Amino acid sequence: MSKNTFVSLLLRLYPRAWRSEYGGELAVILADRQFTPSIIVDVVLCGIRQRFRYAEVWQVDGAVLALWLLIGTVANSISPLPRSAYNHFFQINWIAELAIGYIYVSHYSRPPAAAALFSAKASLLGIIPELLLAVLWTVNLIHPTILGMDGVPHVHGHLITDFCLRTEATVSPATLMIAIPVTVIPAFLLGLAGGTLARSVSAPCRRFGTIK
Amino acid sequence: MARKLTTGPFSDPELLILSSLVEGRKHGYAMMVDIKAFADVDLGPGTLYSAITRLVEMGWIEPCEASGRQRPYQLTTYGLQHLQSQLEKMRHLANLGLRRLREI
Numbered sequence: 001m002s003k004n005t006f007v008s009l010l011l012r013l014y015p016r017a018w019r020s021e022y023g024g025e026l027a028v029i030l031a032d033r034q035f036t037p038s039i040i041v042d043v044v045l046c047g048i049r050q051r052f053r054y055a056e057v058w059q060v061d062g063a064v065l066a067l068w069l070l071i072g073t074v075a076n077s078i079s080p081l082p083r084s085a086y087n088h089f090f091q092i093n094w095i096a097e098l099a100i101g102y103i104y105v106s107h108y109s110r111p112p113a114a115a116a117l118f119s120a121k122a123s124l125l126g127i128i129p130e131l132l133l134a135v136l137w138t139v140n141l142i143h144p145t146i147l148g149m150d151g152v153p154h155v156h157g158h159l160i161t162d163f164c165l166r167t168e169a170t171v172s173p174a175t176l177m178i179a180i181p182v183t184v185i186p187a188f189l190l191g192l193a194g195g196t197l198a199r200s201v202s203a204p205c206r207r208f209g210t211i212k
Numbered sequence: 213m214a215r216k217l218t219t220g221p222f223s224d225p226e227l228l229i230l231s232s233l234v235e236g237r238k239h240g241y242a243m244m245v246d247i248k249a250f251a252d253v254d255l256g257p258g259t260l261y262s263a264i265t266r267l268v269e270m271g272w273i274e275p276c277e278a279s280g281r282q283r284p285y286q287l288t289t290y291g292l293q294h295l296q297s298q299l300e301k302m303r304h305l306a307n308l309g310l311r312r313l314r315e316i
Contacts (some may be wrong), residue, residue, distance in 0.1 A: 022261050025240050028281045029257045032241070039256055046258030050265070 004142075007031055013047030015054035058118040061100050062125025065093055069129045071100070073163040080151045080161060097123055097187040103193025105200060112195030119191020123183045130164050134176035146171060223261035225255055226272075230287065230295040233273060237277035240264065267291070 007030045011023050026043075035037065040123045052060060071192045072089050075081060080091065104115035136142040143157035153161075155170065164179045165171065232238060232246045240260055247253050255263075264285065267273040272291030276284045287295070 018265065022265060025282055026257055026261050029241050029244075029260075033257070037260075042256030043258035046262045049262060053265075160258070 062122035065126025097190040101191035105198035115195035116191035123187030137173035237286040
């Protein structure tokens with residue numbers, strides 16, 4: 001791989017808006033320097049940081065939800081979570097989705113329907129690890145263990161235990177796709193509820209403002 | 213090392229960049245060289261441009277007309293005031309710390 005290709009790959013880590021403003025200058029500096037591991041780490045970490053700085057609330061929230069799902073998958077693969085813990089784990093997602101709806105209406109003055117859409121998009125981003133698992137399973141790279149509702153393995157796989165799906169039925173990778181509607185539709189509704197809540201909270205405040 | 217930031221005032225890339233720009237406009241590479249010379253700190257390119265981004269957003273520095281492949285930056289009046297106030301605070305803290313050390 002040539003140095004220029006490597007530099008342009010590193011710059012891809014930065015958001016497009018940032019690249020158009022500073023990317024050329026950073027590329028010049030990188031092209032003139034010898035790459036050391038610490039320089040690469042520095043550029044990579046700062047790129048990720050800029051991604052978060054330039055990201056919208058729903059993107060950050062979606063990334064956090066994806067990380068949350070990864071943590072759950074790892075924990076569940078090491079030792080299957082009991083049913084109650086499994087349920088509590090996903091209830092955190094509901095709070096996050098409700099919060100997105102609330103924030104978009106209260107801080108960004110978006111209508112509740114738009115806020116609900118952002119919440120749905122965040123939830124879709126959040127289940128990417130599960131969708132990735134479905135793809136890897138489809139191409140026979142991974143065979144996950146599928147747990148029954150009681151937490152006992154129903155289908156024995158290797159290394160990884162699917163976290164979203166608990167069933168006694170025999171399933172195919174396509175079954176994991178059910179995660180999309182099961183996640184996105186409630187997220188939309190929760191986002192709508194959060195947005196409506198924000199609007200109903202701010203309405204009396206505005207009234208008080210006019211009375212004064 | 214790309215980034216040899218110790219604790220204390222030299223651990224703040226923004227302050228180092230502002231101090232570097234006091235003597236005139238500079239582009240990114242010139243800032244790195246200057247900061248290495250006066251503070252013995254190797255700012256990584258990512259750290260440098262992250263700090264430049266924040267400083268531009270705060271209105272403390274501004275880009276000038278590009279010269280060649282690099283674009284120089286210069287301090288704004290607001291940035292100069294901010295640097296002055298930060299350095300005054302540091303001087304106050306340093307004086308206070310030194311006075312207390314002498315009293316031991």
